[in-house]
Amino acid sequence: MNKLEPLKFGIIGCSRIAKRSVIPAILKSEFAELKIIGSRNKEKSNKFSNEFNCKENGTYDDVISDESVDIVYISTPIGTHAELAIKAASAGKHVYCEKSSTNSFNSAKKMIECSKNNNVRIMEGFMFRFHPQHKKVKDLINDGKIGDLNSFNGSFGFPSFPEDDIRYNKELGGGFLNDSGCYPICASRMIFDEEPISVMYQSQNEPKSGVDVKGMSILTYKNNKTANVTYANGNYYQAKYEVWGTNGIISLDRAYSVPPDFTTKINLQYNIENTWEGRKNEIIEIPSSDHFLKMIDIFCIEIMGKRKTSFNFEEELLNQAKVMEAHRLSNSSHKEIWLSEIN
Numbered sequence: 018m019n020k021l022e023p024l025k026f027g028i029i030g031c032s033r034i035a036k037r038s039v040i041p042a043i044l045k046s047e048f049a050e051l052k053i054i055g056s057r058n059k060e061k062s063n064k065f066s067n068e069f070n071c072k073e074n075g076t077y078d079d080v081i082s083d084e085s086v087d088i089v090y091i092s093t094p095i096g097t098h099a100e101l102a103i104k105a106a107s108a109g110k111h112v113y114c115e116k117s118s119t120n121s122f123n124s125a126k127k128m129i130e131c132s133k134n135n136n137v138r139i140m141e142g143f144m145f146r147f148h149p150q151h152k153k154v155k156d157l158i159n160d161g162k163i164g165d166l167n168s169f170n171g172s173f174g175f176p177s178f179p180e181d182d183i184r185y186n187k188e189l190g191g192g193f194l195n196d197s198g199c200y201p202i203c204a205s206r207m208i209f210d211e212e213p214i215s216v217m218y219q220s221q222n223e224p225k226s227g228v229d230v231k232g233m234s235i236l237t238y239k240n241n242k243t244a245n246v247t248y249a250n251g252n253y254y255q256a257k258y259e260v261w262g263t264n265g266i267i268s269l270d271r272a273y274s275v276p277p278d279f280t281t282k283i284n285l286q287y288n289i290e291n292t293w294e295g296r297k298n299e300i301i302e303i304p305s306s307d308h309f310l311k312m313i314d315i316f317c318i319e320i321m322g323k324r325k326t327s328f329n330f331e332e333e334l335l336n337q338a339k340v341m342e343a344h345r346l347s348n349s350s351h352k353e354i355w356l357s358e359i360n
């Protein structure tokens with residue numbers, strides 16, 4: 018691979034998110050090139066590739082076996098990610114795998130092991146982490162604007178999907194912990210910059226499909242910091258978090274899914290003196306940014322060896338998968354689960 022050439026992407030699955038956000042970002046990136054699109058259905062891959070002026074299309078295997086492909090992007094149902102990622106990594110391809118990377122900690126470990134054995138990189142597609150609004154939140158925290166951190170509240174909810182959506186299919190790794198609850202969980206880890214000590218989680222399942230459509234969890238972090246996470250499907254659209262400190266609160270109204278042309282706002286509330294009247298409020302505007310593009314650029318830059326980024330993609334994927342496993346164990350046992358118990 019010529020390190021200065023853009024990296025060639027092969028797409029697995031003609032999904033909505035590939036069409037709406039990921040392929041447009043690949044086309045915009047100076048470090049990436051769209052090479053081939055794969056589908057289970059030849060007609061679909063043909064149509065999809067025409068839409069993006071992509072010259073090649075075929076099956077998933079055609080993508081994985083294409084010698085010129087550097088990175089395989091997987092955007093199929095969650096329950097199929099591990100097998101496809103392992104197949105791609107075994108063929109020497111770097112992997113950009115949609116969130117949630119998988120639905121068991123065991124399969125996440127296998128994905129990482131396989132990518133290490135084949136000397137390729139693997140990334141879970143939590144693009145929101147690359148939006149500059151979170152860097153600004155962390156700068157405000159590090160500057161002491163809200164004092165010492167004590168809690169995080171995050172919620173993600175949206176209206177229902179059509180009945181035949183992959184999210185309502187248990188066998189395919191459906192359910193909304195994997196689909197949307199995973200975002201505020203990941204955001205709490207990002208904001209506290211550490212891993213939780215324990216997780217207590219309860220879901221509500223839809224009787225017909227059997228998948229979880231609503232859930233709440235409490236993640237306990239060091240020094241009694243807590244993260245309260247709520248997610249729900251079939252609801253008013255919301256994608257928020259707020260961070261509480263001893264001297265103030267920072268809140269984001271559009272924390273996870275942000276269109277590339279959308280100006281986000283950080284609401285900073287803090288005390289200048291410890292009275293009700295002593296409270297101040299500032300709105301900080303963050304210019305629009307394409308977090309998919311940012312993530313793709315950083316992944317490519319890291320692979321090209323142009324620059325070592327501060328992001329350890331594999332460790333991130335594994336740590337998130339462990340916290341997700343703690344949720345599943347807590348739900349089935351109705352107990353608080355210590356992360357140290359999960360190996």
Ligand SMILES: NC(=O)c1ccc[n+]([C@@H]2O[C@H](COP(=O)([O-])OP(=O)(O)OC[C@H]3O[C@@H](n4cnc5c(N)ncnc54)[C@H](OP(=O)(O)O)[C@@H]3O)[C@@H](O)[C@H]2O)c1
Binds near residue numbers: 032034094142196
């Ligand atoms: N990062 C984000 O912002 C974001 C947003 C939404 C979704 N996602 C993630 O992206 C992935 C795709 O989500 P989506 O909403 O875009 O899904 P979608 O539109 O339903 O697409 C999923 C694709 O998976 C392929 N597939 C393979 N096996 C399948 C099966 N048994 N049943 C149905 N489809 C199958 C299909 O592609 P072919 O027919 O071409 O093979 C299908 O088009 C999920 O992992 C989801 O969690 C991420």
